Amino acid sequence: MSASQPVEMDSLFGDYPLDNAFDEMREATGEVRPHYRALAETLAGLPQEELQRRKQSADLSFLTQGITFTVYGRDEGTERIFPYDLLPRLVTAEEWDRIERGLTQRITALNHFLRDVYSDEKILNDRVVPRELVYSCKHYRRQMRGLQVPRNVYIAVVGSDLLRLNTGEYVVLEDNLRVPSGVSYMLTNRRVMKRTFPQLFHSYGVRPIEHYPQLLLATLRSLAPEGRPEPNIVLLTPGVFNSAYFEHTYLARQMGIDLVEGRDLVTHDNIVYMRTTDGLKRVDVIYRRVDDDFSDPLIFRVDSSLGCAGLFNAYRAGNVTVTNAFGTGLADDKAVYAYVPDIIRYYLDEDAILPNVKTFILSEEKQRKHVLANLDKLVVKAVGESGGYGMLIGTQSTARQREEFARQIEANPRNYIAQPTLDFSRAPCLIGNRLEPRHVDLRPYVLFGDKVNIVPGGLTRVALERGSLVVNSSQGGGSKDTWVLE
């Protein structure tokens, strides 16, 4: 540790380990990075009791606001407070500039890709992306072929997951193009942090994110069907048992729109209505937080009662906008992911600004053999899953788990991909009275209406267990506020 740092820093850092992984706060030499210096000094200058008091007051704030998520598979206590860390993650203006440009490029290209695949299939005819890969994707929706989507926008709301490698470079781990969640935690984290560290927040010059609901509303409005100048916009939720129900109520309230369930909607003559106490009211734009499968029992899963019968035909007729469009899961399939740099080059004639993580396609024999021989070093993921389900982390697995996965891969190679185990970056977290580094990712939220809009920030997810690489909230992860500096 450098001698120029105040003495208190020692007790705060304690045995804060530095190794191969990139540390957001400290250089390899132990020196605190320039943009983290003010934070470190503030922390070192605060008495322990004061830090704990602020922590408790923030806890209470989350509790009384009822910021919860639902854990599946338990009878009781299914509502949990979302765990969070008190210290902000800092992102410099240069870093953010690259992220913003990279994501804009990526989302633009992916939207081109979806439009192309569901209409002309140029990219398939030119053999840039294998046809079998697209057609065998679980989320490919035949029903979307040849359908005109409003403004050609398939993916209006996106949350892409970024990691930072040991070089300090940001890479994209996955794109969430179906119903990405977590944005309410980004917004509530910020509200609590502003109250917890008002001075520090002010002195840092943090770019605001609070206008996200307004931007989302504007995005949804821009996608309304023609001839509906005062569109009735609603948020469609699966209901109170969904894990993200808190977020649905939060966003509906922040935007001032109705939160509807499938049973509130009816269709007649290809027009969607909602049942109100004043009779039927026409619905123009649906911000859909229900998966494709459950959206319309006449078209998708017949046993679903969450959606609205006839919704898809009304959508096809152009009488209602549903966003994100159906079938967008095609482009966040983890095997299609491997082709995203090629997709960007194909449509935009540019190199990807944000690189991909090296990905092995297991339906190709050579790559599969390599993966099966190295299962203990790699991470294997099911292509259509999210939330950390259906995953094998080789370095932390047992021989039996590896055998099980090898069997499944042999049986259905298209269903899996493999990636190297990434030593992604760590950020300081307040664990007890000490700072300790924990692995973090970053999920910025991208809106795509008239143009691409990204609020400067996002949800930094934290693997709160020491050494853990899993950041998903359903698997014991937490979050922290993300400060993008001016």
Next chain:
Amino acid sequence: MLSRVGDSLYWMSRYLERAENTVRQLDVTMGLMLDTSDTSAETRWQRMMASLGNPEGMEWNGDLESMARKLVFDNLSPVSVTFCVNGARENARQVREEISSEQWQRLNRLYHQMHSPHAQAQFRTSINDALASVIDGIHLFKGVSDTTMIHGQGWQFIRLGRYLERAYATATLLEVYQADMFQEHEQDHSGYQYLELVGLLRCCTSFEAYCQVYTADLSPARILEFLLLNRDFPHAIRYTVDGIRHAIESIQRTGGRRPPEELTAVIGRLHAMLGYTSVGEILAGDTAAFLHSIREQSMRIHELIYRYYVQYSIQSALAT
């Protein structure tokens, strides 16, 4: 407003009103059992059950404390206080975005209070305190509902639920009491009848209000008049019917759709019946039938509200 939301707010409010009514009746009945009158504990319990609609599984077993505990905490019985609080909270949870944070926090606190081990312990040491704290919780919720929520359609559905439940419960209570109380005309000076009458008034939190209007001179006819026909007291049936009428008018005004004539007619008829009948006429005629008719009409209002605002057919809605 979404029909489902109106429905949830209505039931949230009905459940809380029901919980409050049950708690109050239990409190009064247990108080009356302290006095050594001719009426046995079993008779009192049965009378209370009759005024709560004779729920299943609440047959007298000879042990007051265990019966009371069951009536408060047995969350499998649809008449229990806990069941009603659970129902109110579940409905509120489904319309979390429609109610204010204060409302949600109050209701949530009441819910956790009912389920905490502390509630059971308090029940053992002092049943009265335990019951009083439940009532407090409900009163706080009603207070913040009135002060933190927009007085729009949602709030009107809350009022509809509250007043319909109250009209129905009070009519049932009077129907049960009328058999032995309003028929006797000779004054009983033993003091027990006085306690009975005070009990009836306290079941509707109306003892003090009654005294302000009639002095403490309790007579069955005046009590009936007060609980049925008073236009200024919130627990009198006439007042609640006024409330229902105003709520429907206000829903119509903000929504711009005329309520069906059937609904306004039923409400109007009940309103007129209570506004233009004297207690003498009621007692001279068939009192039981009069009270029963109030119950039937409130059920009918409930059905029509449902048919018109919540479960209407698509064809009928498209036609208008």
